[in-house]
Amino acid sequence: MTPASSTIIQVACVVLLAPFATGMVRWAKARLQGRRGASPLLPYVTIATLLRKEMVVSPVTSWVFHLTPFVVLGTALALAALLPLMSAFGAFAGHDDFIFVSALLALGAVFLVLGGLDPGSAFGGMGASREMTIAALIEPAMITTFAAFAVASGTGSVSGMLAVGGAGIVAQPALIASIAALVLVMLAENARYPVDNPATHLELTMVHEAMVLEYSGPYLAMLELASSVKLAVFALLLGNMIVPNFLLVSGIGAVGVLLAIAVAIAKVSVAMVLLALLESSIPKMRFYRMQEYCAVAFLLAFAGLVLTVTQVLV
Amino acid sequence: MSTTMIAMGIIASVVGVALAGLTAIVGRGLRSHRIAQVILAMSTAIGATVSVAFLVARHAPLAVWSFPSLYGMTFVLYPLGAVFFALVSTVACAASIYAIRYVADHAAAYRIPHLNAATAVFVLGMQGVLLAHSVIAFMLAWEAMSIAAFFLIMADRAEQSIRAALTYVVVTHLGAAAILSGFFILSGGNAFVDYATLVARAAGRSPTQLLVAATLFLIGFGSKAGLVPLHGWLPEAHPQAPSHISALMSGAMLKVAVYGFMLTMTLLPPLPGGFGIAVLAVGLCSGIAGALGAAVNRDIKQTLAWSSIEHLGIIFSMLGLSLFASAHGLAALAGIAAAAALFHCVAHALFKSGLFLTAGAVVHATHTRSLEGMGGIARRMPMTSVAFLILVLSAAALPPFGAFYSEWTFLRGIVGTLHAADPLVLAVLVVTLCASACIGGIGIFAMIKLFAIASLGQPRSDGALHAVEAPRLLRYPILALAAGMLAAGAWATALFRLLGADAIAPTAARGNLVAAGGTISPGVVLGILLGALALAAVAGRIASGRMRFRSAPTWDCGQPITAAMEYTATAFGAPMRFFFRSIIQHHKVIASTPVVATNAYIRTRSMTLASRMLSMTYIQQPVVNLLLWKSAQLRRLQNGAIQFYLILIFIALTATLVLAV
Numbered sequence: 001m002t003p004a005s006s007t008i009i010q011v012a013c014v015v016l017l018a019p020f021a022t023g024m025v026r027w028a029k030a031r032l033q034g035r036r037g038a039s040p041l042l043p044y045v046t047i048a049t050l051l052r053k054e055m056v057v058s059p060v061t062s063w064v065f066h067l068t069p070f071v072v073l074g075t076a077l078a079l080a081a082l083l084p085l086m087s088a089f090g091a092f093a094g095h096d097d098f099i100f101v102s103a104l105l106a107l108g109a110v111f112l113v114l115g116g117l118d119p120g121s122a123f124g125g126m127g128a129s130r131e132m133t134i135a136a137l138i139e140p141a142m143i144t145t146f147a148a149f150a151v152a153s154g155t156g157s158v159s160g161m162l163a164v165g166g167a168g169i170v171a172q173p174a175l176i177a178s179i180a181a182l183v184l185v186m187l188a189e190n191a192r193y194p195v196d197n198p199a200t201h202l203e204l205t206m207v208h209e210a211m212v213l214e215y216s217g218p219y220l221a222m223l224e225l226a227s228s229v230k231l232a233v234f235a236l237l238l239g240n241m242i243v244p245n246f247l248l249v250s251g252i253g254a255v256g257v258l259l260a261i262a263v264a265i266a267k268v269s270v271a272m273v274l275l276a277l278l279e280s281s282i283p284k285m286r287f288y289r290m291q292e293y294c295a296v297a298f299l300l301a302f303a304g305l306v307l308t309v310t311q312v313l314v
Numbered sequence: 315m316s317t318t319m320i321a322m323g324i325i326a327s328v329v330g331v332a333l334a335g336l337t338a339i340v341g342r343g344l345r346s347h348r349i350a351q352v353i354l355a356m357s358t359a360i361g362a363t364v365s366v367a368f369l370v371a372r373h374a375p376l377a378v379w380s381f382p383s384l385y386g387m388t389f390v391l392y393p394l395g396a397v398f399f400a401l402v403s404t405v406a407c408a409a410s411i412y413a414i415r416y417v418a419d420h421a422a423a424y425r426i427p428h429l430n431a432a433t434a435v436f437v438l439g440m441q442g443v444l445l446a447h448s449v450i451a452f453m454l455a456w457e458a459m460s461i462a463a464f465f466l467i468m469a470d471r472a473e474q475s476i477r478a479a480l481t482y483v484v485v486t487h488l489g490a491a492a493i494l495s496g497f498f499i500l501s502g503g504n505a506f507v508d509y510a511t512l513v514a515r516a517a518g519r520s521p522t523q524l525l526v527a528a529t530l531f532l533i534g535f536g537s538k539a540g541l542v543p544l545h546g547w548l549p550e551a552h553p554q555a556p557s558h559i560s561a562l563m564s565g566a567m568l569k570v571a572v573y574g575f576m577l578t579m580t581l582l583p584p585l586p587g588g589f590g591i592a593v594l595a596v597g598l599c600s601g602i603a604g605a606l607g608a609a610v611n612r613d614i615k616q617t618l619a620w621s622s623i624e625h626l627g628i629i630f631s632m633l634g635l636s637l638f639a640s641a642h643g644l645a646a647l648a649g650i651a652a653a654a655a656l657f658h659c660v661a662h663a664l665f666k667s668g669l670f671l672t673a674g675a676v677v678h679a680t681h682t683r684s685l686e687g688m689g690g691i692a693r694r695m696p697m698t699s700v701a702f703l704i705l706v707l708s709a710a711a712l713p714p715f716g717a718f719y720s721e722w723t724f725l726r727g728i729v730g731t732l733h734a735a736d737p738l739v740l741a742v743l744v745v746t747l748c749a750s751a752c753i754g755g756i757g758i759f760a761m762i763k764l765f766a767i768a769s770l771g772q773p774r775s776d777g778a779l780h781a782v783e784a785p786r787l788l789r790y791p792i793l794a795l796a797a798g799m800l801a802a803g804a805w806a807t808a809l810f811r812l813l814g815a816d817a818i819a820p821t822a823a824r825g826n827l828v829a830a831g832g833t834i835s836p837g838v839v840l841g842i843l844l845g846a847l848a849l850a851a852v853a854g855r856i857a858s859g860r861m862r863f864r865s866a867p868t869w870d871c872g873q874p875i876t877a878a879m880e881y882t883a884t885a886f887g888a889p890m891r892f893f894f895r896s897i898i899q900h901h902k903v904i905a906s907t908p909v910v911a912t913n914a915y916i917r918t919r920s921m922t923l924a925s926r927m928l929s930m931t932y933i934q935q936p937v938v939n940l941l942l943w944k945s946a947q948l949r950r951l952q953n954g955a956i957q958f959y960l961i962l963i964f965i966a967l968t969a970t971l972v973l974a975v
Contacts, residue, residue, distance in 0.1 A: 051858040058868040060772050062692035062699070070850045078846035092842065097834050099722050103713050110712065110762050117881065119868040120689070120771030125881020128766065132759050133889040139755035143725065144748055151732045156832035214868060218858035222850065291893040302748060309732045309740050 001257075006087035006248040013261055014080040014236070018228035019043035021235060021268050026199075028276035043228065047221045055217035058119040068115030069215065069222040075108035076226040076233070084159040085236040086264050087248035093159040098146035101158060102139060105189060108226070109135040115223075116211030127210025130287055134195060134207070137294035138188045141181055144301035148178040148308045158237070162244045174311060178304030179241065184297035186234040190227070193279040195293065205284060232268055235275075239267035315367040317376050323364030324378045324391060327403065328441055330357020334410075335434025338427050344418050350430045351417075354410040358437065361403035365396040369812050378445060385506045389445035393814055394580070397656060398573040399444045401663045404798075405565040406437045408791040409558040412671050415787035416558055419678065423470045424556065432469070433559065436462035440570050448508040449497045456493070456574070460486045460538075463567060466559045467551045478550040485537050485547045493534035496578065499527040513581055524582055528589055531578040532596070538571035539626040540619075542600040543933040548623055549607065553615030553683070557674020560615060564622045565667030569659050572629055576655075579637065590638025591742060597634050598746065600627025601753035603927060606898055608760035609890045610925055612685050612883040614673045617764050618666065621709060624757055625662045628750070629655050632724055635746055639731075642739055646817070650727035650829050653815035658720035660809065661802055665708040665717065668795030672702045675788045676768060679781035685883040687775035688768040694781040697789055699769050701796035706765040708799040710758040714840040716802030716809070723810075723818060723829045725750060730830020756890070763886050772877040806836040884923060891925065900925035 023040035030037025057065065082096040082104075113132045116124035149161040152172050188195045191208035200206055206213075212223045240247070246263035248256070285293055315323075330353055338350035368376065368391060380388040391399070413433070417426060435458055442455025463486070468479035494505070500516040501507045507515070516524065533544070540548035552563050579585075604624030611617040632655035640648035675698050676691055677683050692699040708715035728747045734740060773779040783789070802809055807827055810819035818827055826833045855861070868875050891900055906919045951962070 054862040054864055056866045057863050059865050060690070060693075060868055062690075062770065063696060064692050064699075064703070064770060070847055070854065073850035073854065074843070074846035077849050078842050081846070082842065092838070094833070095835060095838050095842070097722070097726070097832060099725055100713060100834060100839060103711075103718060106710075106758055107707075107712050110707070110710070110758065113762055114766055114770065117766045117770040118692070120877070120880050121868045121870075121875060122879050122881060123869075125771075125885065129881060129886045129889060132762055132886075133893070136755040136759035136890075137893070139758070140748060140751035143751035143754075147725075147729045147732070147747055150729045150832075154733075154831070156726055156729060218854060218861055221858070222854050287889070288892060290889070298748075302744075305732075305744060305747075309744060310737075 001248060001250055001252050003087075003089055003091045003093065007081055007090035007092065009248065009257065010086040010090060011077065011080050013264060014085055014232050015077070015225070015229060017265065017268055018225060018232040019047060020265075021232040021272055022224075022228040024269055024272040025231075025276050025279075028273045029199075029279055032276055032280040043224070047225060050216075050221035050224070051218050053217040055219055058214055060120045061118045061214075064114050065118040065214075066219075068111045068118075069219040069226075071111040072108050072115070073222045073226040073229075075104050075111075076229040078104055079233050080229055082158075083233060083237055084162050084240060084247070085233060086260050088159050088162055088244070089248075089250060090159075094157050096158045097156050098150060098158055098161075099143065099156070102142045102146065105142070106135060106139060108230070109189075112208075112211050112223075115215070116213075119214040121214060123206065123210045123213050127207050127213075130207045130290075131191075131211060134188055134290060134294070137291065138185055138297060141294060141297040141301045142185045142189075144298065144305050145178050145181045145185060148175060148301065148305040151305070151308050162240055172308070172311075174307030175304060177300050177307060181297050181301035181304060182238065182241070184293070184300065186238065188293070188297070190231050190234060192275060194282055194285040195290065197284045207287075235268045235271035236264060239271055243267070315364065315371060317373055320364045320368050320373065320391070321376055321378050323360050323367075324399075324445070327357045327361030327364070328438065328445075330354070330360065331406075331434050331438045331441065333357070335431045335438065338430030338434060342427065344421065344426070347417060347426050347430060348414055350434070351410045351414045354434060354437070355407050358403040358407040358410065361441065362400050362407060365391070365400040365403065366812070368396045369393065369400070369814075372814075385450050386448065386508070387451045388447045388508060389442075389451065390447040391445060394576060395444040395573065397660070397813055398569055399441065401569055401660060402437070402440045402444065402566040405562060405663055405667045406440075408667060408671065408795055409561050409565075412561075412674070412788055412791045413556075413558045415785055416674060416678070417556065420556065425469075429466070429469050429556070432462045432465045433562070436466060436559075436562065436567075440566055443570050444573060449501060449505045449512065452574075453490070453494055453497070453505065456490060459567065459570065460490060463563060466563075467555050469556055469559070470554070472554070475554040478547070478554045481547045482551040485544060489534040489537035489544075491534075492530040492537070493574070496527040496530035496534060499523055499530070500581065509581060516581060517583055521586070524585065525589060528578075528582055528585055529592075531575060532593060535571045535575040535578070536596060536630070538574070539568050539630065540600070540604075540623045541596050541626060541630060542603050542623075543929050545600060545603065545623050546930060546934050549611075549616045549619040552619040552622065553613065557615070557670055557677065560618075560674070561667035561670035564619065564670055565663045568622060568626055569663050572626070572633075572655070572659055575630070575633065579633070584641060585637060587638050587641035587738075590634050590636070590641055593634030593637060594631050594742070594746060595634070597627045597629070597631030598749040598753070600624070601631060602749065602756070603627070603897075603929065605753050605756035605760055606890070606894055607927060609756055609763065610887045610898055610900075612887075613683050614676065614685055614688070614764065614768060615670070615683055617685070617760065618669050618673060621669075621757070621760060622662075622666055624753060624760075625658065625666070625709075628721075628753060629658050629662070631746065631750065632658065632720075635724075635728075635742075638742060642736065644731060644734065644739070646830060647727050647731045649815070649817050650723055653810060653813060653818050654720045654724040654727065656813045656815070657723065657806075657810060658717065660813070661708065661715075661717040661720055661799070664795050664798045664802065665705045665715075668701065668705040668792055668799070669709060671788070671792045671795070672698060672705060675784035675792065676702075676781075678788070679777075679784060680773075680775065681777035682775055685764070685767045688773070688778050689771045689877060689880065690769075690773035690778055691781060692769040694773075694778075695783045698784045698792060701789075701792045702769060703765055704796040704799060705792075706761045708796075708803075710761040711754055712758070714803040714836070714843050715799045716806065717799075718803065719806040719810075719827060719834075719836060721750075721754060722834055723827060726829040726832040726834075728830075730832055759890060763883060767881070767883045767886055771880045772875075774877045774880065774882070804836060804840050897928050898925050899928065899931065
């Protein structure tokens with residue numbers, strides 16, 4: 001197996017798996033709340049339906065509105081190609097520098113914000129203002145978290161950091177704080193509880209949904225897919241940080257590839273059930289308490305970094 | 315290009331700029347205005363070209379011009395000066411092309427000959443500072459630049475502009491006094507020495523004297539660069555000038571201050587690490603203050619001015635870390651931080667001047683500077699807004715644009731050095747990393763707010779409703795600067811090498827940037843982004859077939875949406891104002907008064923919101939109050955009796971003689 005083919009397999013699997021991740025978390029949440037819940041495969045049907053529809057576009061919008069879905073999906077695909085999700089030796093291994101990765105996430109958030117503001121609705125503006133605030137405040141926590149991993153592993157590329165994430169977590173107990181910070185960062189980046197309520201269509205609680213409110217048809221499908229891909233990417237990344245096994249390697253056969261795909265599905269499913277458990281057990285925070293959440297994430301990341309760098313001193 | 319040709323080119327550029335000023339002041343009418351601007355554009359283009367050629371060829375320092383009879387003044391082109399010479403000339407070239415149409419359209423507001431002459435003196439002063447090789451030449455050119463800027467700020471003679479210009483002139487002269495004192499301490503009171511002599515004399519000074527001199531340089535150049543706590547004048551002064559002058563001030567003049575600081579640091583013998591920490595602290599505080607100020611501001615040009623404070627803070631924190639690292643024997647990190655600072659100077663010069671020119675075009679079209687009165691610009695000015703977005707993303711340090719790589723180099727350099735064994739070094743690096751990340755995050759918020767609130771949604775004023783695309787002569791310089799940011803990103807490696815940072819852009823790394831063990835390839839970054847965008851486009855098209863659009867109003871909950879319902883800059887920045895309310899104090903007054911006294915139900919409501927920085931309340935205001943109080947006391951001396959003044963002069967002269975002997 002060559003690096004290029006492993007990357008192609010990875011992108012294809014992540015994109016195909018992404019709607020399942022969204023469906024899975026919805027289904028698990030429904031089960032935990034005593035409802036029967038829709039099939040985890042429903043998002044595939046939703047996206048297929050959206051793709052066939054005609055789009056309704058507000059006359060207020062400009063070229064920014066039309067550019068947004070492509071950039072948002074593009075950044076999600078770039079993350080799916082860059083990060084070590086199913087293969088740690090992909091075509092872009094070594095190019096997935098953590099500062100670039102967080103800048104990519106910021107780029108996606110920025111365009112969502114622009115797309116949300118373009119139709120001139122107050123909902124979009126509210127979601128955009130909130131999303132931009134969260135993205136701005138969570139960025140330092142993300143950089144600091146990744147910096148701790150970078151120091152511990154001696155490399156800035158996320159692929160290289162995997163080596164410490166799993167086997168090293170026992171050897172590097174300092175990183176537990178960083179892992180906790182990473183979880184908080186991921187919840188914020190994916191607009192999940194307690195930062196945002198992904199199931200709502202009620203204005204006062206909306207962040208992500210408010211920004212995509214004016215999108216319809218294929219554009220909406222692209223934005224939905226992008227957010228699903230981001231969710232799956234983070235689930236796999238966190239999974240690999242804890243269990244960096246069963247990845248695609250160079251000498252792997254057909255059985256190995258199938259095993260890697262099965263393990264990826266398992267990782268995503270477990271992560272989504274855990275997410276559903278979390279979302280069923282905690283309430284959403286008021287938006288105007290978000291600075292506390294971001295401060296906690298930042299302090300955890302800071303603690304992780306300080307503990308990691310001081311290890312060289314003792 | 316041979317050294318003779320480069321020297322000739324530099325002289326031609328300087329003489330051309332002087333000629334442009336002369337043409338402006340001698341001629342009358344728009345025709346001479348155009349000629350003056352064309353001469354200015356051509357001569358600065360020559361200056362930019364030859365200084366880049368000088369950098370590419372890596373020539374040794376080149377004596378350009380020498381006046382032995384005039385206090386032995388010499389002008390020498392150094393590699394460091396050449397970088398800034400190229401910057402100043404590029405920005406001045408774009409600004410003068412822009413000015414051809416911009417000033418002509420505002421002919422009623424300005425006295426055009428005076429404005430153009432002051433502009434030429436301003437550019438000439440900046441070029442002079444960069445070429446100067448002796449203290450007297452440096453200070454003369456510095457004063458020419460500062461005083462010309464004073465006249466440029468109050469070019470429209472509005473009351474607000476005059477007040478801003480007066481604040482500016484006080485701060486800038488305190489700064490100039492600090493710089494001159496610093497030079498005097500080093501040279502032993504002689505202003506006529508050249509830099510080589512200065513270095514030799516500085517070596518003989520005591521560590522305390524050196525520290526005092528360095529602190530004076532930090533105060534002098536820092537006040538010019540708008541660093542906290544001497545930043546208050548900048549958001550007042552820069553926006554009051556005509557937009558092409560704002561571009562020159564933020565894009566070029568602030569860089570001249572950075573050059574001055576870098577130059578004086580090379581003149582001084584190595585300083586203790588504590589001074590580096592002080593510079594770093596000032597830089598980081600300015601970065602945070604500037605980013606927050608930009609995040610909550612509601613005026614397009616003031617937001618940009620606050621963002622200049624932020625970016626100058628970033629540059630000074632890079633320089634501070636470089637000084638700190640070299641004092642602690644971390645030569646690699648010192649090199650990385652210094653190169654990142656230089657790269658960030660280039661990036662900031664390009665995007666900030668582009669943004670000010672864009673702001674000028676937008677204000678020109680909408681007749682308002684307030685973001686609250688804009689909206690819908692992207693639809694009405696598509697070309698300008700594309701450049702606007704590129705420049706804004708550059709200012710937010712997002713890939714694939716230039717400024718991302720200075721940030722990457724800096725952060726990566728810090729992370730790569732975090733295995734050092736000295737606790738102090740570790741503490742400084744960790745704090746710098748976290749603070750820089752905070753600045754970056756808030757900076758993104760500020761820039762996106764600027765673009766989104768100005769350009770998207772419905773127009774919120776008549777001016778914005780009737781805005782039309784900017785004329786070509788305004789658009790082209792903006793587009794060129796945006797293209798420059800894209801190129802600075804795509805060829806970041808080549809740019810680092812041009813700036814002399816061979817350690818970051820080694821030839822062996824095949825186009826990759828290398829900083830403290832980390833690598834990144836600007837080409838691959840651009841490729842990944844473009845490839846992913848193309849993939850998304852192709853996938854979207856294939857999956858959905860032919861995209862069909864229908865136009866229908868924005869979802870309005872059954873009641874028509876008006877522009878008044880839109881999110882404004884005030885609303886957009888509300889979370890930031892709330893979260894950082896201990897730093898940015900704001901005062902909101904909601905007044906509700908009955909329209910007629912007899913009917914209490916029909917009322918008119920108004921909301922005013924004033925915000926001020928913590929530093930304003932606790933640092934600037936007490937100083938201002940103290941000065942006013944002292945001046946009031948001193949006023950007793952001003953009793954109008956000429957004999958009394960003569961006695962004062964006599965006492966002053968006697969005291970000087972006694973002190974001197």
